[in-house]
Amino acid sequence: MRALRLDQPTGPAGLRIAEVPVPEIRDDEALIRVRAAALNRRDLFITQGLYAGIRLPVTLGSDGAGEIGALGSVVAGLRAGDDVVIDPMLGWGEDPRVWDPAHSSILGMPRDGTFAQYVAVPLENVHRKPAGLSLEEAAAIPLAGSTAYRALFTRGAVRPGETVLITGVGGGVQSLVLLFAKHAGARAIVTSSSDQKLERARALGADLAINYATNPDWAKLLRSTSPVDLVVDSSGGDSLRRAIDAVRPGGRIVVYGGTNGDATIKMFPLFWKHVTILGTSMGSPRDFAAMLELFENGLHPVVDRVFELADAVAAFGRLDAKGQFGKIVLRVD
């Protein structure tokens, strides 16, 4: 079969299509014929050597959708040929609060991932594709969707009528946080330094879209005009510091990333305003199942662009340039 292999962490240019054996499956695994996959920042970081515990060579890819090629054992409700989507969180464990650090991992390193014609995954990670989604749309949701679901609902506990601030809209996760927030009956405020992304976010339902580059005092402004109940942030650093300023007394801030680096935060507004900061990453099996349920209700993820697997290097380049809005998908023939 064809697979996109990474031999050395020399950046996306080091990715190459290779002929490798179709994986063999165990009794507790399924073989999936991948039809579409999607890129995550994690994949890019691994090509760049910027990820903990890199083991090469490997087939990258956490997100994938396709048909069941074979099942290691009989599973109720699934059979060969069914369209499915893969939960990329392997071995989360029994604790809904956090994954099992000793036994969990994410599909696509160390375990070979979805940027290939076939992938072998545990049976418990195979889910029926939501009926209303194309395979390309389904491939766009796994990691971003479970991260967004957990951030907004499981950790953020959003309620109808609340105001949610989504900082740095544009990436795969934040675009889904926006969709989910509107679906949940919340008011959504988004920030970006790109007017084009703000326009896209407005079209997806954002109630207020703020360019943080041209409005440096946005946090102060929001505090006085539009109290924020919940912030969902993937940047950390200065963004987290401002979120503590912006959020209303008793408000919550969910953080699932740290692209801005360390955050220097003032203690007084944190304790005096009774603010809660909730760290989160990926999602549990429960989060994944609940997220799929949302997509049974007419939602569609935002697909930025679809590339052929053979054009993966260009797809990674687009991700690296941060120009996308929504998910970058690979079609796998």
Next chain:
Amino acid sequence: MRALRLDQPTGPAGLRIAEVPVPEIRDDEALIRVRAAALNRRDLFITQGLYAGIRLPVTLGSDGAGEIGALGSVVAGLRAGDDVVIDPMLGWGEDPRVWDPAHSSILGMPRDGTFAQYVAVPLENVHRKPAGLSLEEAAAIPLAGSTAYRALFTRGAVRPGETVLITGVGGGVQSLVLLFAKHAGARAIVTSSSDQKLERARALGADLAINYATNPDWAKLLRSTSPVDLVVDSSGGDSLRRAIDAVRPGGRIVVYGGTNGDATIKMFPLFWKHVTILGTSMGSPRDFAAMLELFENGLHPVVDRVFELADAVAAFGRLDAKGQFGKIVLRVD
């Protein structure tokens, strides 16, 4: 009546006993004959001019216990002469998540407080003294007790069998967090730079007492030997940074102060470990009532030393030197 007055924020030395009129009460207030009061760091900060919105002259004092002198209206279960303790949180409001920023305040500035023979307070802030406590013990619990209760239970959601790390044990709040944690069936780890305070904490039930000055790697040590479910911290700064290191995956950190200043925190352990940071200060009416309930069950607060009201300057000096363990109480004849 005699009252301890502060005319200028020139430090505790500026406090003086003065003869002032007994306060008049409205229909919705009670007049309390104070028998004992207790010091909080807030009182010290106000004498030093280190508090927001200082309005002078004033009678300081948030904590007090004594007898009802008069009631503005009939209240079920209360009558003149009853021993009572005062909830110093005035006008919290309807939201259990946070006080009403527009209408709430703390007794003892701007409203005249408990360092006097009489104090007028809203009827709803008057509570029967727990039967097993002396008036001096009762005076030691209001602000520290409701802060500790809210930190450990309402915000921290401690459960029996969990391990709680109490950083910088010694102050009034942290000594009550220790008592409450043991009462709740948790395991308690305390830190301090004073071996004497660590010894006192052990005597109060601490299961492990760590001198952080002589064990700079305590956070790392705990992570590998004694996973911490919940941290209760009043310092912020470096202490919060280390708490994020020390706490177990999925753990919680409650912060109710910031004596160490700003905290520079790393994003990765925050989101990767699914850590929750919960800011809190003071307690709601519900927290106060639940805290009193705990003291009906045989608990006693830690009273460091009892001073006469006339010796208040010496009492403040002891608080300022941070040599105390537990609450510093003033007896009011």
